[in-house]
Amino acid sequence: MKTTFKVLGCLFIIGQLIFIAYSQRYGNRYACWAPHDIWTHYEIVAYSNGTMISDSQTARFFGRKKGRKDLPPDHLEDWITFGLANHTTGCDSVVFHYSVNLREWKSTTLFPN
Amino acid sequence: MKKPRLDTLPVNFKLMLFLLAMVVLFKSYVYRHDIHVPFFSSFLLFPWPGHFKTIMTTVMLVGVVTVFTKYWRIGCLVIFIVLLLAHLSCRPCYADSRIYLLALFVLLAVYTKELGSKLFQWQICVLYLGAGINKLLDPEWLSGSYMSYWLTYREANIFSSLMPADDLFIYQVISYSVIISELVMALAFLTGRSAFGVWLGLMVHGTSMFVVDGTFGSFVPSVLTSFLVFLPWPSAIKISTKYHPKWNLARMLDPFKFYSGWAVESGDFKVTINNREYTGFRGVLHVMAYSPTCYFGTAFVLLLKWTPGYFLATMVMVVALAIAVDYVLRSYKIKLKRRT
Numbered sequence: 001m002k003t004t005f006k007v008l009g010c011l012f013i014i015g016q017l018i019f020i021a022y023s024q025r026y027g028n029r030y031a032c033w034a035p036h037d038i039w040t041h042y043e044i045v046a047y048s049n050g051t052m053i054s055d056s057q058t059a060r061f062f063g064r065k066k067g068r069k070d071l072p073p074d075h076l077e078d079w080i081t082f083g084l085a086n087h088t089t090g091c092d093s094v095v096f097h098y099s100v101n102l103r104e105w106k107s108t109t110l111f112p113n
Numbered sequence: 114m115k116k117p118r119l120d121t122l123p124v125n126f127k128l129m130l131f132l133l134a135m136v137v138l139f140k141s142y143v144y145r146h147d148i149h150v151p152f153f154s155s156f157l158l159f160p161w162p163g164h165f166k167t168i169m170t171t172v173m174l175v176g177v178v179t180v181f182t183k184y185w186r187i188g189c190l191v192i193f194i195v196l197l198l199a200h201l202s203c204r205p206c207y208a209d210s211r212i213y214l215l216a217l218f219v220l221l222a223v224y225t226k227e228l229g230s231k232l233f234q235w236q237i238c239v240l241y242l243g244a245g246i247n248k249l250l251d252p253e254w255l256s257g258s259y260m261s262y263w264l265t266y267r268e269a270n271i272f273s274s275l276m277p278a279d280d281l282f283i284y285q286v287i288s289y290s291v292i293i294s295e296l297v298m299a300l301a302f303l304t305g306r307s308a309f310g311v312w313l314g315l316m317v318h319g320t321s322m323f324v325v326d327g328t329f330g331s332f333v334p335s336v337l338t339s340f341l342v343f344l345p346w347p348s349a350i351k352i353s354t355k356y357h358p359k360w361n362l363a364r365m366l367d368p369f370k371f372y373s374g375w376a377v378e379s380g381d382f383k384v385t386i387n388n389r390e391y392t393g394f395r396g397v398l399h400v401m402a403y404s405p406t407c408y409f410g411t412a413f414v415l416l417l418k419w420t421p422g423y424f425l426a427t428m429v430m431v432v433a434l435a436i437a438v439d440y441v442l443r444s445y446k447i448k449l450k451r452r453t
Contacts, residue, residue: 002225002227005224005225006225006227012216013232013236016243023247024250029247033212033240034243034244035207035208035209037247037248037259075204079204086154086157101253102262
């Protein structure tokens with residue numbers, strides 16, 4: 001039993017090292033002990049039948065319409081992509097505007113992509 | 114096979130476990146967020162927010178209670194599983210502070226006497242290594258842009274007005290200091306110079322707490338608590354002091370009876386720890402360093418966010434830091450002497 005505990009503990013540490021290497025290679029910043037070293041200001045603009053959907057609808061599908069998070073923009077894009085894939089949003093266009101550390105603003109069209 | 118019992122944990126580990134359970138209770142770590150975005154879509158099967166959260170909270174409380182019994186190992190495992198499921202079911206809730214708490218509980222669950230503090234030493238090393246490497250490879254950190262944004266906009270406080278708005282040099286210096294500190298800490302814990310690592314860690318976290326006037330959620334309390342694994346408890350502590358016999362001093366210093374080696378006698382103030390005597394301020398520091406009441410009190414006030422007690426908490430924190438710095442410096446000197 002003690003050997004199992006030791007092996008499990010060591011594997012847990014080694015697993016984290018693998019995650020750190022993976023996140024630096026692919027840049028997703030999950031489980032790498034550093035997702036909060038960046039701030040993203042964002043705004044989600046979604047249209048349904050040519051009309052911009054309401055703030056409450058945006059919040060229901062993708063989270064708050066605009067705000068700031070101590071996370072990289074990729075994480076926020078993940079949430080929106082997940083919302084599009086798993087909810088019937090009826091949106092025909094979703095654009096994600098963001099600024100990292102309050103520098104220049106950028107836009108990404110997440111749907112249709 | 115011998116049943117794992119609570120008393121197999123050394124005093125400092127036991128104290129750490131109880132403090133971490135306190136963090137879990139205070140921070141209510143079954144998450145909620147305005148959108149339901151799990152890591153895996155299979156988690157959408159659970160109603161949210163609703164039964165899933167209620168069940169998780171109940172199981173978490175059972176885990177916390179179990180930690181205080183002889184089945185502490187099972188309690189740690191239960192808390193770890195709940196924290197893991199809570200994370201997997203809520204992608205926006207992902208935070209280093211919670212993941213670190215999860216890591217500490219899994220390491221406590223697999224604690225063995227042989228590895229002792231080694232696993233925790235490696236865990237803290239990995240924490241600072243990951244954080245340091247990420248910052249080192251981030252151009253925003255190297256240019257000082259992140260630090261400029263963070264100090265002058267995000268964490269705007271009394272210091273912000275003193276900082277230059279355009280010149281990035283000072284922010285670059287701060288950024289490099291943080292990066293170098295984190296990488297040096299990783300190296301210190303990797304090479305077994307834990308006392309130096311703890312000292313540097315306390316300096317870095319203490320400064321950041323002072324600047325932002327906060328504890329980064331449960332992150333700083335958890336990290337400081339995990340440093341307890343490097344504080345070996347002495348076999349006996351004798352306190353000589355003039356006190357009213359009605360006061361049970363040992364009980365006041367250790368109300369939950371973590372440690373049975375207290376001896377109190379009447380006389381001039383003097384603290385004897387492992388046959389070494391300390392008097393005056395050094396004596397007080399040593400009593401505080403080995404008093405669970407001091408740690409519980411600090412954690413209790415520190416975890417109460419934005420209350421009138423926050424100022425007091427910061428003051429207590431400073432005293433705790435002083436004790437820890439005193440201890441690690443002392444042990445580091447002893448270590449150096451032994452080597453030579």
